[in-house]
Amino acid sequence: MSDTDRVLLIPKIDNGIVIDHIPPGFGIAILEIIRRDPAMRDVVVTLGLNYHSSKMGKKDLIKLWLDELSPRVVQHISLVCPGITIKKITNYEVERRYVIRPPQSARNLLRCLNPSCVTNTEPNVDTNFTMVDEEKKKLKCMYCERVFSLKDLKPIIP
Amino acid sequence: MKRDLISLDDLSLEDIRGYLDLATHLETVPDERKLTRLPGAIMMTMFYEPSTRTRLSFEAAMCRLGGRAIGFAAADATSVAKGESLVDTVRTVENYADILVIRHPKEGTARVAGEISLLPVINAGDGANQHPSQTLLDLYTIQRLFGRIGNLKIAFVGDLKYSRTVHSLIRALIKFSHLDFVLVSPESLRLPTYLVPPPEQCMDVTFRETQSLEEAIQSCDLVYMTRVQRERFPDSLEFERVKDAYCLDADILQGAPSHLRIMHPLPRVNEIAYSVDRTTYASYFTQVRNGLIMRQAILLTLLGVAP
Structure with a gap:
């Protein structure tokens, strides 16, 4: 089966969103974030895993039949998997594309790993992280002031 | 804008030198003059962990500047023992004082207090984080x-x-x-x-x-x-x-x-x-x-x- 045939296994999208260049293995994690947004409950979604990519070797791919992703979902995705591409498709054409970067701060998006952090012990205290090393993707909890690698932090699912 | 003392990360070298210079200057100020600096001011000490020096020296410092100190030295004698949250406790006690001093075993507590309260907040130790x-x-x-x-x-x-x-x-x-x-x-x-x-x-x-x-x-x-x-x-x-x-x-x-x-x-x-x-x-x-x-x-x- 050719690569073109394989790509065609996912139907072409007329109007919607394509999340592309997802590192292989992250497609399901991103789908999980999307799925938990109440606004996404009735949206038609297709997921492709381990597609051939000339840039990455392999990649995952998600197509969504909806107008826009909510900013919160995009922020969540950017924390889990920065560097992926989001394309807005209109009439089968790419109307707009952007590469998502990790945010400089993340309020109430990530859970602090420190069990003694006040955000894990007091009710109604939001978490708040600031990027302190973009290259190594290190974030500092603005409460307990510990620094963590982004890959170790778990997202807060609303 | 109010000022807090929560973390050394918030202070510039200039800020630190400001505190050091003021302490140096205070060595030369006569005790009777110091007593006129904060008359009527009330400092609230909220100590959720044991302390000797920090709490007593803050209280003595306030008294020597002409103010007064009130507060608690253990949370079990307050509504915290009934399950009151930190946020509610801060919102309550800030009505009774001009400045809050808080010590707590959980890291980041003073930052939360500083965000909630309209009063200046001093971190007197938050878990293993800062003092x-x-x-x-x-x-x-x-x-x-x-x-x-x-x-x-x-x-x-x-x-x-x-x-x-x-x-x-x-x-x-x-x-x-x-x-x-x-x-x-x-x-x-x-x-x-x-x-x-x-x-x-x-x-x-x-x-x-x-x-x-x-x-x-x-x-x-x-x-x-x-x-x-x-x-x-x-x-x-x-x-x-x-x-x-x-x-x-x-x-x-x-x-x-x-x-x-x-x-x-x-x-x-x-x-x-x-x-x-x-x-x-x-x-x-x-x-x-x-x-x-x-x-x-x-x-x-x-x-x-x-x-």
């Missing part, structure tokens, strides 16, 4: 002992993992220059790596680890001892294993350089023998004395009152 008023008095002590903060070789000894005084002081010292840190600790109590900044972020500051207290004594200008804190250990067996890892006594200090000074935030348990108190090296009670003057400087600064 900024202790740090400022430590810096003041170092400046008075050596005439400078910089061009010094400083050993931190003991519990470097959980000691908030060490964490705070290192965060402050790396804002200065030409400092060599020698970290002396058992393997399980090493300084967390997130506290060691990348070299490009500090001016000529080096970190080196050793397990030899003797070597540190011979090579350093200052030895900063710490207590191994039982209350921070999740595993009591591990505490028993390391609690007496480093004990300083007059014998170990034999032949130490005359300019060496020993500091300790206190309380001590076994890590400094009483025999050391009689030597010229001991500077921990000097810290205690300096704590009163520095806390006066902190109260005046945060309440925006001239000395």
